[in-house]
Amino acid sequence: MRMPEFFQPVTLAGYSGYLLEIWNVPDFRVQLQAFLASDRDVHAPLTKYSDRAVYCLKLNSGEVYIKRYLINNLKPTIQALFQAHKAQKSWRIARILLRKGILTPQPVAFLHCRTSWRSGEYLLITQGVAGGLSLREYWQFAPEKKYLSSYFQEGDNPIALKRALIRSVAEFLGKLHLAGAYHGDLTANNILLARCGEQWRVYLIDLDAVRSTRWISERRRIKNLDELGRNFLDLRLLTTPDRLRFLKYYLNTYTKETRTLRELFYAVLQRTQFRLQKHQQQFIRSAPPSTFMYHSDFVKEPPVIISEFQDKPKQQPVVNMPFFDREPGWRLHIFPAWQDTFQTLADVAGFLARPKIVLQSHNRGEVFLIRHSGQQFIVKRSLTQEKRWWAQFTSWYRAGEGERTLRNMERLHTSGLPVPQPVFILEKKRFGFVMASWSVYQYLEGQPCTCAEVERIAAMLRTLHQQGWVHRDPHVKNFLLHDDQIRMIDCTRARPWRSRYARMYDVVLLNKCCPGSMKYYGVPDADWVYQLAQWQCSLLVSWRRLKRRLRFWKK
Structure with missing residues (x-):
C-alpha cells in the first residue's frame, strides 16, 4: 500500500x-x-x-x-x-x-x-466530532429539549432552526453527489450534526457502503433521497413544504440535475411506492390535495403524496377482479367439504368480488380476507403465475401455484396436521398452460409466531418430518400460535420427502431465522448432514446476492 x-x-x-x-x-x-x-x-x-x-x-x-x-x-x-x-x-x-x-x-x-x-x-x-449528534437522535429528542440542552438556547426560533437544518442536510447531500460519492446506506443514523450558531455542520459517518465514482446514476441518487426520506423526510416530522424546500436546496447545489423540482419530487415518490411494495407494506392511496399544506413558492399545483405514515382509510378495498364467469378458459375445482357452499363459477365470482381486507399486496401476489356466511376465508392471487413466463411454462407438467398449494394442504390436513382446510382452486388455462391461479382456504385463528416460540415450532417441524413431509420454508411467520398449539400456514413448497438431507435443510432454514433453534430440534453441531445443508444454504445466499447485484447494474 x-x-x-x-x-x-x-x-x-x-x-x-x-x-x-x-x-x-x-x-x-x-x-x-x-x-x-x-x-x-x-x-x-x-x-x-x-x-x-x-x-x-x-x-x-x-x-x-x-x-x-x-x-x-x-x-x-x-x-x-x-x-x-x-x-x-x-x-x-x-x-x-x-x-x-x-x-x-x-x-x-x-x-x-x-x-x-x-x-x-x-x-x-x-x-470524534465535538458536540456531534446523529440526525435520528436529534429528531427523536428535539421535542424534549432537556436532553439536548447544549443544542438549544434561549430565544431560539424552532421554525428557523428546522429550516436551517433542512437546508444544511440538502446542500450536504447535493455536494456529496456532485463530488461523485454515493452512500449505499444513507439513513439518519449515518448523518452527524454539529451546531455552529444558527447554522449546522453535517458529517457523513459509517463509510462501509460509500462509493466514489466519476458519475452517479440517476437511480442511485433517487435511492439516496428515498433512503433519507424514510427517517427524516416523512410527514410525521416535516410538512410537505419542508420536503419541497429540501429538494429545492438539493437542486440548487447539485447543478447537474436536468429535471425540474416537480419531476424530481415525483421520481422520489415513485421510488417510495416501489419500496413499500417490495417490503410488503400496505400501499396507501393518495389523498385529496386539500389535505396537505401547500406553499405557492415552489410549485403551481399542490403535490399528492403517498406516505406510509398516514392513517389507513377505513373503507372497502377496491380490487380489480377478472370476469371469471365471462372470460373463457377459467377452470374451477371445489373440494368435497365445500361443494354445497360453492356450486357454480358465478357463485365464486360473487364471493371474490367482496374482499374485506387486503392483507398483502406485492410483486409476487395479493392476499385478501373475505367473510361469507359467518365464516372467514383467505384468498391468494398469484401474480407470479400471471406475469412470469417460466411459471406459466412449467405449469404444463407440474400444475399452477394455487393448485400445488391446496393439494399439499389437503394431504397435510388429511394426515391430521394443523393446517388450513382448502376450499377451492380457480385457474385460467390456455393451450394447457396455467395463465392465472387463485386459491382459497379457510381462515385459521392465531397470532404470528416469533422466535420466542421457536421450541414449539421445532417440535412441530419434527412432527411434520415424522409424517414424511418437509416444509422447505419454515420461517417463524409461517406458523401461528393459538391456544398453546402451533399451526402451519403457507404450505406452497411442502413436499412428501423422507430424505434426511431435506429434513436437515429445514432445520438450517429455521436456525437461520432464529439462531440456536437447532438444539430444540435435537441436531448436534457435528452432524455432517446438517453441516452439508448449512454449506448449501450459505452458497445459495451468496448466489442470490450476486444475482441482485447483476440485476442492479443491468438496470
Whole structure:
C-alpha cells in the first residue's frame, strides 16, 4: 500500500499500520497501546456485531472512536487480499471525501494484525466530532429539549432552526453527489450534526457502503433521497413544504440535475411506492390535495403524496377482479367439504368480488380476507403465475401455484396436521398452460409466531418430518400460535420427502431465522448432514446476492 499523505508508519502492541502525524505523540501512543494490549471485554462497546465492534476512547486530547473489524472466515480474507475489505474501503474513502471537501470524521490511524492466514483484525480510528449528534437522535429528542440542552438556547426560533437544518442536510447531500460519492446506506443514523450558531455542520459517518465514482446514476441518487426520506423526510416530522424546500436546496447545489423540482419530487415518490411494495407494506392511496399544506413558492399545483405514515382509510378495498364467469378458459375445482357452499363459477365470482381486507399486496401476489356466511376465508392471487413466463411454462407438467398449494394442504390436513382446510382452486388455462391461479382456504385463528416460540415450532417441524413431509420454508411467520398449539400456514413448497438431507435443510432454514433453534430440534453441531445443508444454504445466499447485484447494474 502506498504511503498516505500526512501519515507515518507505526507499530504498536503487535499491530502495524499508519498514524496521523499530528497524533503521533508519546501521550497518544501510550494510551492507544494500553487499549490494544488490554482485553476488549474491559471496554464496553457502543455497538457490537459478530464481525465488528465500535469503541469510544476518551483521551486527554479528546475522544476517538475505534472501529474493530474481525477477519474470521474465508470471505473477508479474500477481500483483504484484494484491498476490498470494509475496513480498507472505509479508510480509503475517508481520505478521498476529505480531499473533495466532504465533511467526515478525520481518520487518525489504520492498524491491522494477523494471527494466521485466515484470521486477524483491522482497526480504524477516527477523531470524534465535538458536540456531534446523529440526525435520528436529534429528531427523536428535539421535542424534549432537556436532553439536548447544549443544542438549544434561549430565544431560539424552532421554525428557523428546522429550516436551517433542512437546508444544511440538502446542500450536504447535493455536494456529496456532485463530488461523485454515493452512500449505499444513507439513513439518519449515518448523518452527524454539529451546531455552529444558527447554522449546522453535517458529517457523513459509517463509510462501509460509500462509493466514489466519476458519475452517479440517476437511480442511485433517487435511492439516496428515498433512503433519507424514510427517517427524516416523512410527514410525521416535516410538512410537505419542508420536503419541497429540501429538494429545492438539493437542486440548487447539485447543478447537474436536468429535471425540474416537480419531476424530481415525483421520481422520489415513485421510488417510495416501489419500496413499500417490495417490503410488503400496505400501499396507501393518495389523498385529496386539500389535505396537505401547500406553499405557492415552489410549485403551481399542490403535490399528492403517498406516505406510509398516514392513517389507513377505513373503507372497502377496491380490487380489480377478472370476469371469471365471462372470460373463457377459467377452470374451477371445489373440494368435497365445500361443494354445497360453492356450486357454480358465478357463485365464486360473487364471493371474490367482496374482499374485506387486503392483507398483502406485492410483486409476487395479493392476499385478501373475505367473510361469507359467518365464516372467514383467505384468498391468494398469484401474480407470479400471471406475469412470469417460466411459471406459466412449467405449469404444463407440474400444475399452477394455487393448485400445488391446496393439494399439499389437503394431504397435510388429511394426515391430521394443523393446517388450513382448502376450499377451492380457480385457474385460467390456455393451450394447457396455467395463465392465472387463485386459491382459497379457510381462515385459521392465531397470532404470528416469533422466535420466542421457536421450541414449539421445532417440535412441530419434527412432527411434520415424522409424517414424511418437509416444509422447505419454515420461517417463524409461517406458523401461528393459538391456544398453546402451533399451526402451519403457507404450505406452497411442502413436499412428501423422507430424505434426511431435506429434513436437515429445514432445520438450517429455521436456525437461520432464529439462531440456536437447532438444539430444540435435537441436531448436534457435528452432524455432517446438517453441516452439508448449512454449506448449501450459505452458497445459495451468496448466489442470490450476486444475482441482485447483476440485476442492479443491468438496470
